Amino acid sequence: MSATQSLSSKNQNKNKFFSFLNSKKVVPYIFVSPFILSFLVLTLYPATQGIIMSFQEILPGQVKFVGMDNYSRVFNPNFFTALKNTSIYVLLTVLILTILPMLFAILLDSKYVKYKTLFRASLFIPALTSTIVGGMIFRLMFSEADSSVANQIVNFLGVESVDWRYNAWSAMFLMVLLASWRWIGVNLLYYLAALQNISNELYEAAEIDGANSFQKLRFITIPHLKPITVFVSSITIINGFRMFEESFVFWETSSPGNIGLTIVGYIYQQGIGQNNMGFGAAIGVVLMLIIFVISMVYLALTGTFSKEGK
Amino acid sequence: MKNENNAAAKWTANILMLLISLVVIFPIVALLISSFQPSANLMRQGISFNVNWSEMSFNNYNYIFTSAPQYWTWYTNSVIISGLTIVLSLFFSSMVGYALAVYEFKGKNLFFVFVLLILMIPFEILMLPLYQMMVSWGITDSYIAVVLPLIVAPVAVFFFRQYAGGLPLELMDAARIDGSTEYGIFFKIMLPLMGPSLAAMAILQGLASWNNFLWPLLVIRSNNMFTLPIGLATLLTPYGNNYDVLIAGSVLTFVPIVILFIFFQKYFVEGLTSGGVKG
The missing domain is CATH 1.10.3720.10 (MetI-like)
Known part of the structure; x- marks a missing residue:
């Protein structure tokens, strides 16, 4: 595979940061991070927000805590x-x-x-x-x-x-x-x-x-x-x-x-x-x-x- | 005697199956035939068993191809949104599924619990807070707003994890000896080997996005940003006068799906049965 050949020549002058990024300890986290980020922003945050909102009265520009009122x-x-x-x-x-x-x-x-x-x-x-x-x-x-x-x-x-x-x-x-x-x-x-x-x-x-x-x-x-x-x-x-x-x-x-x-x-x-x-x-x-x-x-x-x- | 019984059973089973299949595909055939009928009548009379074959014409299709630019705007929107959804969700979830399958690392199980958690939260509870987020970020009425919630695809993560687990891991060590980086191994060696699973998930995500309704209904406001299902739904009123676009346009929504289905039937089956829970 020629692609790996060219990569290996690049590796000759790899710096410390690069080898850190490529260590088996770090790589899995990098692979997982975009998904985790999207999970936090697009699932976990809205889910908690949804529960918080259910105790609020939300009007344009003002949010009021109303306890169990909605329920x-x-x-x-x-x-x-x-x-x-x-x-x-x-x-x-x-x-x-x-x-x-x-x-x-x-x-x-x-x-x-x-x-x-x-x-x-x-x-x-x-x-x-x-x-x-x-x-x-x-x-x-x-x-x-x-x-x-x-x-x-x-x-x-x-x-x-x-x-x-x-x-x-x-x-x-x-x-x-x-x-x-x-x-x-x-x-x-x-x-x-x-x-x-x-x-x-x-x-x-x-x-x-x-x-x-x-x-x-x-x-x-x-x-x-x-x-x-x-x-x-x-x-x-x-x-x-x-x-x-x-x-x-x-x-x-x-x-x-x-x-x-x-x-x-x-x-x-x-x-x-x-x-x-x-x-x-x-x-x-x-x-x-x-x-x-x-x-x-x-x-x-x-x-x-x-x-x-x- | 036994042979006679067998022949009778064969006939009954096949005829029964044929009848069931005919009933199931009847609505599709009825839509196809109706799309060649005068559309105004259709709305008044409904789809009927009495088809007036002498009235068959290409008028609805002529109209949609020459005089309905709005419809093609919706079509373009749907194509772009589905394309973005496929690329982004497959990119994110294949990396996770792969990492969970081939690496050992701290927190691996915790990440997997995250994935399970997302599967258990129904989208409907996220939808109002998500909508509020899109409003506060000022991105309602945009492609990215429609695509974002679909890129977190737990089903795809599961599927890729399963599939990557069956890959020949010796290749990784061989590549490492050749000096390849971990990223090179993934993108140049392993990802191409995951081709069939990528095809199945592309179809699952593509179909989910192509037919997605509730979320685009929330975040899209202007007619120019409508997707096909939203646009067609607006034509579905008793007071409309665009029934030609509605009926021929509905048929045309099948075109990309049917083309893909013919070539990738196997992946459709895998994709849809791995989907389980919709959305």
């Missing part, structure tokens, strides 16, 4: 609506985005299906769309006009056209559908990878013992998919609580009767829309605590901690 106002009917919407959304997306990808992966992984790559790619494509573009397509497909795809289907089934964006149940349906559509392919890949890791010997041994396909599925496949299911459902829970765009694309910042209001939407509405930064920060802290507690409870319930501490 005492957080738990109001609007917040509970946001919390309720977000929780239902999390529950539905977790169910759909674990069960369906698991079933599809088992089906796709079976020896019966040909064209595996093609099917896998077509399920994966929605993951490449942005929520905004995907949401726009769904808005047009679920338009309130009788001629929209969704209303044509319900009319065909003998049901009257629906104002999809204006009912609480259909609003939730739209948000869950959009998220499920975009994430199903990614979760499918997780499950496919996990299925490939199950040793074939297990199935062969089961066959010798006379197990049928259903028994193999029930006693080998499903138990071995537990770790990946815990992983997939945890990230779905966390992403669900952070949901904002799936609501924004249908109603922007205000939906009729708050049917599309989410916790992050509420932070945006209060912090940016109303310029009530202290209050918005307090909602943010509450959201972080909710995510933290739920993740811990969930991981404890699924027995992640009891397994050799990983």
Whole structure:
């Protein structure tokens, strides 16, 4: 390698400072420092600042410490609506985005299906769309006009056209559908990878013992998919609580009767829309605590901690 | 008998899979077809099963290529912002991941705890204080304001650390004997070997940035600085009159992604599945 040659000639006249910079004691810190700097400035500082702000009233040019005032106002009917919407959304997306990808992966992984790559790619494509573009397509497909795809289907089934964006149940349906559509392919890949890791010997041994396909599925496949299911459902829970765009694309910042209001939407509405930064920060802290507690409870319930501490 | 059963199972499985795939890609196909339809009708009628094939035309695309400079400003902004995000975040995180994998040093574990910590803090709690910082630094409405929060990429650090751990470390000693510096070893020998992991992370970060919404919505104010998702969202109102730009413009947002997807499918899969938590 000629590059190293030229470097080595430069090294002939290296000075002390340079050899200090190049010592194995110093080099790792230099490699790590830009990241550490950006972590301190762009994560740690704003995180602490966020907690401090949640105890303040922030008006242009004057900041006042108000103690628990913001927190005492957080738990109001609007917040509970946001919390309720977000929780239902999390529950539905977790169910759909674990069960369906698991079933599809088992089906796709079976020896019966040909064209595996093609099917896998077509399920994966929605993951490449942005929520905004995907949401726009769904808005047009679920338009309130009788001629929209969704209303044509319900009319065909003998049901009257629906104002999809204006009912609480259909609003939730739209948000869950959009998220499920975009994430199903990614979760499918997780499950496919996990299925490939199950040793074939297990199935062969089961066959010798006379197990049928259903028994193999029930006693080998499903138990071995537990770790990946815990992983997939945890990230779905966390992403669900952070949901904002799936609501924004249908109603922007205000939906009729708050049917599309989410916790992050509420932070945006209060912090940016109303310029009530202290209050918005307090909602943010509450959201972080909710995510933290739920993740811990969930991981404890699924027995992640009891397994050799990983 | 057994063969017959097998054939039936094969048919059922393939047809089922085909139906599922068709349902999943239907919205994309519907968008493509609609982009050749008169856009004003589309907003009134929604996307419909009854396609009027005689009305198919390139009008929307003609308009966007000839008379919608605003759209191309957004497009340029998105390209620049995604490019900056990829370069900066990969540069920062590959160095850290590499150092954590190949060197022994004091505080190594502490640094790793930092990385874990960032993974656990949701962006949504940082967003208001970050916004306030950008305001006080006077850099709202700039590329750098949009890019900054994305350069701290803990997922990429994890990924690079994993990947660098599998590199042939004997090469480092050989290079040292040849008189190469530690930096030379990283940039000239090890970084090129990390190519596949760089590609996967470039796609993860690029896609995250290309589709990023909430943060640019906060820090960008003027129309000339909009990114594609922000710009398109402003067209998505019942009172607009730019539906041609909206519909054809949405299709055109896929172009860079599809080109990359065709060439680097493997890295897309790696990149997106390593992403897990969005943002």
